[in-house]
Amino acid sequence: MTGIAEWLASIGLGEYADRFAENAIDLSVVGDLTEQDLKDLGVLLGHRRKMLRAIAALEDDVAASDQAAAKPAPRDGAERRQITVMFCDLVGSSALSARLDPEDLRSIIGDYHVCIAEVIARSEGVIARYMGDGVLAYFGYPLAHEDDAEQATRAGLSLVDAVANLQTDIGTKLQVRVGIATGMVVVGDLIGEGAAKEQAVIGETPNLAARLQQFAEPGTVLISESTRQLTEGYFEYCDLGSIALKGWAEPIPAWQVLGTTGVESRFEAQHRTRLTPLIGRDEEIELLLRRWQHASSGEGCVVVLTGEPGIGKSHIALALQERLQAEPHITVRHFCSAHHTNSALYPFIDNLERAARFERGEAPTEKFAKLEALLLRSGADADRVVPALANLLSLPVSDRYQLSELSPQKRKEMTLAAFSAQLEALAARQPVFIIFEDAHWSDPTSMELLTITLEKVPRLRVLLLITARPEFTPPWPGHAHVTTVSLTRLNRRNGAALIERVTAGKTLPEEVLDQILARTDGVPLFVEELTKAVLETGLLQERDDHYVVNGPLPSMAIPTTLNASLMARLDRLAPVKEVAQIGAVVGREFSYELLSVVAKLPRQRLEEALAQLVQAELIFCRGEIPRAVYTFKHALVRDAAEAGLLKSRRVALHAAVANAFEQRFPEIVESQPETLALHLTEAGLFEKAGEYWLQAGKKAAMRSANLEAIAHLRKGIEVSAHLADGALKDRLELDFQYALGPCLIATQGPASPQAVATFARARELCQRLGDPPERLQIMFWLTTASVIRGELPVAEEMISVLLDLAEGRGDRPTLLNAMRGQGMIRLFMGNLVDAQEVIERAFEAFEASSEHDRLAARAAGQDAGVADLALMSWALWLQGRADTALARVNAALQRADVISHPHSQAYGCYYASILHALRGDFRKAHRYADRCLALSEELGFRQWRGLARAIRGISATFLDPSSAALEEIRAAMNEYRGAGYQLGITALYVLLSAALLSSHQSEAALELIEQGLATTGRNSERIFEAELYRLKARVLxxxxxxxxxxxxxxxxxxxxxxxxxxxxxxxxxxxxxxxxxxxxxxxxxxxxxxxxxxxxxxxxxxxxxxxxxxxxxxxxxxx
Incomplete structure (x- = not known):
């Protein structure tokens, strides 16, 4: 049995839970309560009777203690979904019960319940529970609709009016308070027993709706922030700020709904605050404009625009309407509704009421006057049209119009003829642009009238634009004047352009852009809403003209604005939704063979379910059963299907999929270990998942698919965090960090913050694990990073430790690189003689090494011999041995070409270009910089690309002072520094400032010299310190x-x-x-x-x- 609050809820009296708790009443004493006790507690008479009966029915063992009560077990029918909850309560019911006879009160409450039931049913909500004078209703369960939040809010406003207009004999009008909230819940569990049994909704959303209702003033509707976001554009609100509600630690934003905005279409309501420009639909707009030219000259046309939800049908219609604003014409707009598919002529009635400007609460006679004036302005035959359409709207007709008794069929014919006559009259005055939106939701009579109109269009100055979803089947035969256009999805370029409009021109990180485009499948609405949702999450940080990611990029959640629409698609296939959900757990694509193993359904049932899903275009099929492969049409639909599963069910299914892969599909595990790793992770089998993430990362890295490798390895690091602290966890994480580092170096450079942080974490893990073999290479990369970042004193200390480690372990390749590293550090610190000696010893050691060790040393990025010779050339030139230096750099270039190692070739070309520039031979400097740049752009060498661009620009400035390459050089230097590099930057400061001086730009030169001297003081890069002071003197x-x-x-x-x-x-x-x-x-x-x-x-x-x-x-x- 449950606790006291749950017990009260199970018998429909949950509103007394707080009162019972305040008086310390639990299930152990509830059996002792008398009617007087309940009266003292303020329980209403009718509620007392109900409660006493429920108390009597309690079993003795339940009454003993509610502390031992077990929660009701979840049933298989439970699911996660977003719903909108309404809580409605009758104001002053306690006072009514005190002064009315119980039978009279019963009658009033009965009428009140009937009224509420009718209003909620019209909005396709479901009453979950009557609680005396309170009512709990759900919108979006058991069937979701695209506009559940909107319908709930409309129902709330209607309830306020409908209850106030109930006829009673009590002398005062009845009033209600309404609270509405939207959110994710678990729904479907059966709780309670007998007549009190119901499908419960678990989550904070029902509680929030109830609390908002309690806070509302009589006769008002209060909604949560989540509901307001989903209904913005449809209603006018009063912002109540954040209000303190019982049960919430922080104040909650609340909004009072004042009324509707009067906006005409769903599309305009959803884009009321900001409408993004139409992207990628130029051809469609041009076609419509051509058809409009035909129509306005008397050759009426019809265009049927079809496409899936969100593809842009309404946007095109609105865009065309805006393009025609400058031309004299009349626009008539009809909007079908999913909630009025059986309401005869709903879109035409709605159009008439909007065109006549009917107001809420107007008297019928006032409405008739407005309708009459509208129809008289159209020029139609008033005697025919006015009575027919007034009768359609249930308005009293004035005496000047003659009415005759007609059969229902004749009345219908008269009504349809009246609409046709009105259109003909309008077209006689001016060209008419008719928009008939969402024809797939049209009621039969409206479709009949539309067909009549379509037949008449060729003889009228009319362009009829009909929008519909793919499932719409036109009832009319083919016509020459009818053109059908099927909208396709946006390509990547247009999708990216739309995203840029949503971000107001600010660039998104590439990985974020890619994920949005991949998950939205070129559907404009999906693109817009997912982009907005990403911007609102705080995942991105704004920087000038772009955004950067604040941390690891998580999977993007389905925007709440799309959730209801996606769930509605699944609910329409309720009998086979389970199969879609199992397929969704497998992935965007799944095979029949795998699904049949996991689903464990009879073959015929499974195949029929898949056929229904294919027919509904929820999934596509490739191949024949049993070799068939299925793909979800939309990634977001697949996400919605999986999100609807309870976590426990989802975990179990992922475990089943993982087991099926291992047992039945080992070839997939071998080729795609990341697939198995993903399912093991989702199943909570973290240790095993880690093994496969590592395997996937290494496999991708071996193919130079570094971005994929980074994603797999980072996922593995996340997985390892779930393991218990200890050596096993540290060892697994070290494997991931150690494998991740080189991938980050390849994509971002060895000095990038992420690469340095990765190796620093790996070093920390090495210290915990003792002295694992990886420590040496980790120290090498950390030292390299310090060198490249220009942290030379720190790097000098680290290189000494690295040399000792390499010698102690007999690691010849690392020793070769460490010796050169020590020489490089001393060279750039200005210790030229020492640097020369160390580099020469390093080269001698290289020449004495085996080919195996030479190749192993190349893992540092470049050939050790090439690097030694190139560095030696600089040291020799600075010491006054220009010809020997030239011979060394030429030897470096020759060796790089002989071994045909691109990175070594770029390395040699850069050092050669600087050496020739120092020698004053700027043509050769330009030539070698060009070659370095070509290699870098072809193979993605980010470090050398920036340096090569800079030295090429500097050489061009020396060769032709009018070349205006300064901005290009600055951009190149910023690119180099932006990748985390600092080493060698003073050489560029020296050469560029000299070039500026030679072209009489002394102030620009001085600015660079000062930057160079600041770098010298900050990084101890003193290699060109003397030259910087000399150039500063020349400026003076x-x-x-x-x-x-x-x-x-x-x-x-x-x-x-x-x-x-x-x-x-x-x-x-x-x-x-x-x-x-x-x-x-x-x-x-x-x-x-x-x-x-x-x-x-x-x-x-x-x-x-x-x-x-x-x-x-x-x-x-x-x-």
Whole structure:
């Protein structure tokens, strides 16, 4: 048995639960209650009688203690679904019971119940329970409709009016309070016994509706925020703010419904706040405009626009209406309704009432006057048309019109003829554009009238546009003036354009865009609503002109705005919905063989169910049974089908699917381990799921499908979090992180925040597990990341640890890379001599290594030999050995080509382009940068792409100062830094600022020099520090300001000291030339000679380079 609250609910008296709880009454004492006790508690007379009978029926063992009561067991019929719940209560019923005879009260309550039942039935709601003077109703269960929330709200407004208009003899009008809420619930369990048995709805939605009802003022309707979102555009509201409700920790937003907006169509109501432009329908609009030209010239046309829900039929109709605004014409709009398929002439009556501007509460005579005025303006024969249509609307006809007694058939004929006459009169005045929406919901009489109209159209100035869903079968034969257009789904380009309109031009992350497009199947409504839902989740963070993902990308939930529509499609196939749900658990695509194993249904029943689903176009079939494969027409329909299952049922089905794959389809497990991993995860079998996610990730990585691999491995990390803490969990997560790192490096670069975080987590797991073999490679990648990010002091410490680890373990490949890494760090920190020695030792070790070790070392990204030679070239050039440096870089390029390793070729080309730029040969620099860029764009080398773009632009600026490449260079440098790279950026600052100086852009050059010096101080990248100070001095000299010479001299002295301390003879020579020129300008030739002669005399190679030629030219001037 259940607790006291559940027991009271089971007998229809749940409103007393709080009162019983406040008085400490539970099932252990309820059997002792007397009628006086119940009266003292404020229980109404009728309710007391009902409660005393229920108490008497309680069994002794139930009354003993409600603490031991068991919850009712869920039944197979229970399901999860979104519904709208209404709670309606009669105001002042206690006062009525106190002053009315029970029999009179019984009569009033009976009339009240009948009134409510009629209103709710008209809106296709279901009364779940009468609770004395309270009524609980569901909209969306047992059958969902596309507009359940709207219908519930309309019913609420109708109830307020209908109850107020009930005829009673009590002297006052009856009033009700109505509360409405929408949300996800579990529905279908049977609770209670005997007459109190009902299908319960479990969730907070019914409670919220009840609480809103209690808060409402008499004669008003209050709705929840979720209901308002689904009905926005249809109604006018008063925002009550957030209100405190019992049972809710935080205040809940509430809205009072004031009335309808008067909006004409469902589409306009749903897009009242913002209508996105029509995308991808140019051909359809052009066709309609051509048909309009024919119609307006007297050749009437009909266009039948068909397509599935949300495909854009109404949007096209509205777009055409807007395009015709500038032309003189008359627009007539008819809207069929799913709730009036048996209401004769509903769309025509609705149009008349809207056109005549009937108001709520108007007297019949006032409405007749408005109708008469409307029809007289149309020019129709008033004597024929006015009585017929007034009679249709149940309006009293004035005495000036003659009425005759007619049979029902004759009256119908007269009515249809009146509508036709009115249309003919309108078309005689101006061209008429008729929109007949949702013909699939038309009542038979309206379809008869539509057919009559269609037959007459060729002789009238009329364009008749009929919209319908694919299931609509026109009752008329083929006609030359009728064109049928079947709307297709949007392609990817148009889908992406629509998403961009919804996001107001802001770009979504690629993975989010892809998921939206994949799940919405080109249906515009789905695209819009899912995009809006994603923006509202907080999943994305806005950044200038784009969005970024705030964390791991979860699967996107079905928007509440689409839930009812999708569930309605499934409910229309209720007898076979279970098969659709089992198929949905398997996936978007499922085979007959697998489904038959999991469903465990008789063959004939299963095949009949699948045939019905195919016929309804919920799924498509490919092949013949038993080899048939089925695909859900829409991903979101598949999601809705699976979402309707209880979690327990869903888990069991996923486990069954996983077991079927393992036992019956091992070839699929082998080729698609991620499929089995997914079902194991959903079944809660996390350890086993982890094994298959890892297998799937590694398999994808081996095919260079890095994005897929990343997705699989991240899913595996999520799965491992469900395991109990311990070595097993840590070991599994380490496997995932270790496999994930290289995939992130391949797609985002080794210095990307995500790659660094992955390896940092892997290092933490290594520390927990002791000293696993993976630790060495993890340390290597973390060190590499520090180097690339320009964190050179940190990297220097890490590389020492890495060298010790590699030597201790005898790991030759890692040792080769670590030695080079140490040399690179020292090179960029400006320790040129040490760097040269370390790199030479690294190259000697490389040459002495086996081919196996050389290939293994290449896992770092590039060939170790190529990298050693390329780095050596820079160190040698800086030390004044220009020709030897050139020989080394040429050897690097040659080796890269011999081994035909693209990444090594790009590596060598970049270092060659910088070296030639430093040598002053900008044509060769441009050529090598071009080759590096071509390789990078072809193969996706993000690091080299940014660098190559930059050096190519710099070279172009030197070769042609008017090339205006500055913005391209800046963009390239931003691309490089944006990928997390910092190492080597000072070389670009140096070369670009020199190029700007040569083209007389000194202020732009100074800005870059300052950025370069800031980087030097921040990262300890001092390789070009002397050059930056020298160039800053040149900027000051160009300015020719007071004290410029003194300040420049100070900067040049600092540059000279730095170059000498680094033994950077090439940079020392440049500083000496600038100092010599400064002395010459001041007439101090001897100082100039003393400055330049010693350093020039030191050089024994590179005499034909630009720097040495300039130095020689200055010496010639002095001598």
């Amino acid at each position: 000299l160009v300015r020719d300001a007071p004290e410029a010479s003194t300040d420049a001299r100070s900067l040049l002295d600092h540059a000279l000291t730095t170059a000498k301390s680094q033994r950077a003879k090439a940079l020392e020579l440049r500083v000496a030339v600038d100092l010599a020129n400064l002395w010459i300008d001041q007439g101090r030739t001897s100082e100039a000679l003393d400055q330049l002669v010693p350093i020039y005399g030191w050089f024994v190679e590179g005499l034909e380079t630009q720097d040495l030629k300039q130095a020689k030219a200055v010496l010639n001037r002095l001598q």
